[in-house]
Amino acid sequence: MVRGRATGWLQAAGVLLLAVSQSMAGFPPPAVAAPAMRIGLGSGEDRLVVLEAAGGLRLVDAATGNAPWKDLFQGPTRVVLLGAGEVRTIFRVQVGTFTSEEVAETLAARLGRELHEQTDVHHDSQRRLYRVRVGTLDQRTAAAALASRLVAMGYADAWVARETVGYSDDGRLRIVDQNYLEQTLELRRLVAFPAGRGLVKVNQRHYRGIIEIFIDDGGRLRVVNVVNLEDYLKGVVPDEMGPGVYPEPEALMAQAVAARTYAVRNRGQYADNGFDICDSPRCQVYGGADSEHSMSDQAVAGTRGMVVTSEGELANTLFTSTCGGHTEDVENVFPEDSEPYLKGVVCTPERDERRQVVSYLDGRHDLAYLSRAPDLARGIARLVVQGVVESAFITAEGMDQALGAERWQDWLQRLAPHLGREPLPRKDLSGGVRRGRMARDLVDLMGWQERLERLFQMADAAVVLGLAPGDPLPRKVREGGGPQLALLTRDSLIPFTMVVGPAVWSDEVRAVEALTVLARLAERYVDEPVTRLRVATTSGGKLESEEGESLELAEDLFLFGATERGPVPVGRLALTRHEPVLVHLNSAGRIDYLEATRPFRSLSDDRFSTRHHWETSISRKDLSRKLGRGLDFGDLLDLEVVRRGVSGRVAEMKVMGSKGTATLRGFDIRVALGLMETLFTVDRQHGPDGRVRTFTFAGKGWGHGVGLCQVGAFGMAVRGLNHREILHHYYTGVDLVLLAEHPELLAAKAEP
Structure with a gap:
């Protein structure tokens, strides 16, 4: 195909086509x-x-x-x-931020004369501040040197910023x-x-x-x-607070009001570029019509025109994802700001309300044996509630005994329907079950004879069983179920610990070993025997779900708590409202198995966030390189927390290096360290030379920690608070008004 301009002719496939003419x-x-x-x-x-x-x-x-x-x-x-031309990156040094344009312009003029560098004042309409930046350098190292020079001149907060510019217009x-x-x-x-x-x-x-x-x-x-x-x-509300994850209308309504206020207050923030605000997290995330959701649409409609004001002006409705249980005074995160309504508040229910948030369930207390094998416990408990294994059998005495042939056949008979297989014919056997026999029965039950013949080499079986790989398998091994034992071991259905030692195929099987294998088999090939629901309340031997179900609890209830390494059996389980759990109902419709799906994090309203608390480590050398991109202190030696805010967030930190000390304040601390939040502690691991080798930061939250806590708003809504109560909690002393009644708040700022 030949491409041409629309004002000429296009020749394609040997045919001359008249191109579309220009239209007016x-x-x-x-x-x-x-x-x-x-x-x-x-x-x-x-x-x-x-x-x-x-x-x-x-x-x-x-x-x-x-x-x-x-x-x-x-x-x-x-x-x-x-x-x-091409868009390129330059590096500049930000000297400071000021609330007065006159002060900023005066400083910029003086620095321009003293340094003989280009110096500009940038207006940040979002925060209503004026930023003074110096230099237009192509290399970060040159900008860092200029920053050091400015620090030596007394501008301790100087740091390197990156900008993009075009070559021509x-x-x-x-x-x-x-x-x-x-x-x-x-x-x-x-x-x-x-x-x-x-x-x-x-x-x-x-x-x-x-x-x-x-x-x-x-x-x-x-x-x-x-x-x-x-x-x-x-297109904003569902991207900032996904209804699928946080399906509480009142929380979404609070988010809608905060987002509306932010948008109107910041109209014209990017007027020099021809628009009001951006579509990224730098402003607030906007995904257009593709992001829309019926629940968030209703939240927008239900608060139509509502905004937050303070003393007759639109409030700076900052919001943060996860506050870690307490928000922060704005000046400790953004030192240039001092809005009286952006004060740190607790994001945890009052003492009397905590009983509404957490409740306890009691279950079986005879789980001492299972508690010693948490990786095995859940699978065995599920075999019990599915009717495969007798409940009374789950004792230390029962599980440590040798497995009898009759009981083994009973278990296979009951498990077969769950696997979608025909039960094996019963055999008139007495005595115990050998490991090879167990493996052979399982291969027969699953119909894996062809898999064994076509996909598994006998030389591999020899290696798994600890035999010489070059020799044929002895007849007694083949007939004793050795190949089947090796196949199931290779496929991780039988633990490797069961094939250690001579003649393992002929060893007797203990009940706990057989249950381990059956639990692994069921986990892989049986449909989940549980359903998911969310807890509303538990009392009087019943669990009320948010889905509207009222379910009785069985007396022999299996309870599993969640840990970072997986579920563990417990005799008592603390549950919080809206917590997702997995349950199994017995034939009487009672819950006989309940599993928490996430570890207990906190009673705070933002406990639903996966970033409620976190930990990360970084070597001193890597952190030195990271901090050195914007600060000049030499080789990093240590960090010192100078001051914390009302929530415990780090408000000021010293970076101590071989050439001197640099100071970080507020949100710059998070950016410089590359952390999720400034609510953290610092641990140090030292090397043989006594110097810090690794810094470990343990923290809570995600974001800047000021204003409305988004996940906390969801938690408050779960407790029954409405959007007005949520907004008044996070924004101290504000008013909620309608734009239709206050047209002066809509003064146009951005020009096309």
Whole structure:
């Protein structure tokens, strides 16, 4: 296929086709209902965007509404940035942040004169601060040297920041249709929208509203979704708090209010780039229409127009994923901020409410034997509740005895239906069961004779059994079930400990060994005998589930607690509300088996997070390299916590090195160390030379720890609190108002 421009001719398969001629038809973009948001999609570093719409796509001049080429585009349509050079990375040194623009400008001017370096003031509208940055350096090492110079001048908080810039702003846009016909445009701004009532697909994601594509002043290709505020929130709330994981309407409503407030307050944060806010975690995550969920849609609709204010102004509704049981005063994380409503609060129920959160179940207390073999315990307990093994048999005396042939055949007869197999014919046998006989019976039960013959070599069997691999298997080994024993051992159904020693195929089997094998077989080939539900309450010998079931507890209840290494049998189990458990019901409909699926973490409302607590280690050398990217202290020697906040978060830390000491404060600590949170302790392992070899950080939480705790909000909703109570808990002394009643809060900030 020969590709040509749309203003010429296309020759394909020997046929001359007249290309589509340029159109100047007018197609004004559909109006976006107010209040509208301008959301920057992507990083701005791409040079290509792929657009599509069911029923056809229109691409028009943003200024006139005229189609600069075709009236309608079918299939994937590409808009490409031509020229404008390549986007590159530079390194700058941030000297400080200030609430006064005048102070920032004065400092920038003085540093420019003293250092003879480019110095700029950047306005951070999100935090309403002015950042002073110095230098435009191509190498991080050069920027680090400049930072050290500034530290020596008294600017202790100087650190290296990375920025991206474009080489030039003389780029042009080119449209490439689905047939690879192309047209280069003189204009720098397009608007894309569906010809019908559908959605625009941008790089495989669908969006409501319209899409603007333009070249910004820095020469970058920008893609902006212009969308109604409430429609925008439909794509934010489920990405920030997934309804599938946190299915509590009141928590989602609290998230919707916080996200709406954030969006309106920060309109125009990226006005210099032509949009309001971005679609990434740097602002708040926005996935467009593809992320929408009916439950979060209802949360947005149920709080329509509601925002958080303080003293008549929109609040800075910061939110964090997991606070570790306590949020932090904002100034201890973001030292430049001091909002009175962003105070650290406890994220744990009051003492009287804790009884509503946790309850206890009592089960079998005769599990001492199983407790010594936790890897085996669950499988055996499941064999009992499925009716394969007698409950009374699970004692130290019963399991340590030699396995009788009659009992072995009973177990196989009962297990066969669960495996989907026909029971083996019973044999008139007496005495005990040999290991080879056990293996032979299992191969017969599973119908694995062909597997044994075609997929397993006798030389391999010899190795497994500890025999000479070059010699044929002795007849007594073959007839005694040796090959079957070796096959099941290789496939991890029989433990290797059962094939250690001479003539293992002829050794008698203890009951516990047979149960181990049957438990492994059932775990691999029997459908799960349990169902999952979530605990609401337990009392009076009953378990109430969040699914609405009221289930009685059997007297001989097996209980299994969860640990990081797997379930273990327990006589008493603490359960918290909304905890997922696995249960088995006996023939009377009572729970005779209950297994917790996750370890007990805490009573705090954010206990549902997998990042509630964590631990990570890093060598001193690796941490020295990591910290050295933005700080100049020489070789790292140690870390010292100088000050902690109200929640215990590290608010100030010293980095001690061979060349001197550097200081980190607030959120910069988390970024520099690469940790999940600043709520942590530091342990040290020393080498033979007495120097720190490894730092181990044990911590709680994920995020910055300020404002609304998202998982904590879910926990509060589980306890029955509504979205207003949740918001007033995390944002101290605020008001909840409607935008419709306070239009002054919607003053436009971003210009197209």
